[in-house]
Amino acid sequence: MSDLRLLVVVASTRPGRVALPVSQWFVDAAKAHGGFQVSVADLAEENLPLLDEPHHPRLSRYEHEHTRRWSEKVGAADAIVFVIPEYNFTLGAVAKNAIDYLHHEWRYKAAGVVSYGGVSAGTRSAMALHAAVFALNLFTIAQQVNIPFVTSRMVDGRFDPSETTEAAATVLLDELHRVAGALKPLRG
Numbered sequence: 001m002s003d004l005r006l007l008v009v010v011a012s013t014r015p016g017r018v019a020l021p022v023s024q025w026f027v028d029a030a031k032a033h034g035g036f037q038v039s040v041a042d043l044a045e046e047n048l049p050l051l052d053e054p055h056h057p058r059l060s061r062y063e064h065e066h067t068r069r070w071s072e073k074v075g076a077a078d079a080i081v082f083v084i085p086e087y088n089f090t091l092g093a094v095a096k097n098a099i100d101y102l103h104h105e106w107r108y109k110a111a112g113v114v115s116y117g118g119v120s121a122g123t124r125s126a127m128a129l130h131a132a133v134f135a136l137n138l139f140t141i142a143q144q145v146n147i148p149f150v151t152s153r154m155v156d157g158r159f160d161p162s163e164t165t166e167a168a169a170t171v172l173l174d175e176l177h178r179v180a181g182a183l184k185p186l187r188g
């Protein structure tokens with residue numbers, strides 16, 4: 001059943017970021033789900049500067065190796081899950097910058113969100129991401145994992161999900177598989 005390729009994007013670059021253990025948990029859940037070949041792009045490792053390409057990304061005329069590497073990873077995916085914090089009630093700049101670098105690579109793909117934060121569970125960030133990808137024909141699904149009070153779920157540096165969070169991950173992955181599969185003919 002692992003017929004679709006899922007890219008999990010770790011979208012915080014802060015030292016000590018919660019994004020890493022949350023992503024590690026989600027990657028394990030995605031592998032156990034069985035519907036996807038799972039790979040990871042850690043934006044701390046991608047190390048993309050603030051957008052430094054001279055041409056509009058729809059031209060795919062990339063001048064920098066970091067862009068070509070990022071393009072290849074996103075281009076190879078059928079579906080993307082962004083693991084995102086909420087900063088100041090919205091999406092962090094790191095995620096927005098990584099999205100803006102590319103164009104065709106996002107087109108006709110399905111996207112899911114794993115967000116986290118305090119009382120808001122990162123939901124405002126998730127909705128900001130939805131708006132940030134709208135112009136790209138990257139289709140966000142409504143089924144999200146939203147984790148409230150994320151720091152209270154950290155045990156010895158690992159993320160310990162609640163039953164609700166685990167169940168939400170399964171629902172997200174099921175729907176993502178369905179939508180990414182349905183969009184496949186459009187991707188050619």
Ligand SMILES: Cc1cc2nc3c(=O)[nH]c(=O)nc-3n(C[C@H](O)[C@H](O)[C@H](O)COP(=O)(O)O)c2cc1C
Binds near residue numbers: 017085089116117
């Ligand atoms: C600049 C900044 C702004 C933040 N703003 C919010 C916020 O608006 N809502 C929220 O729930 N948490 C907010 N937080 C707390 C984050 O949820 C918490 O620091 C989380 O660990 C950030 O994710 P990260 O560790 O993966 O970077 C903020 C943290 C930082 C550093």
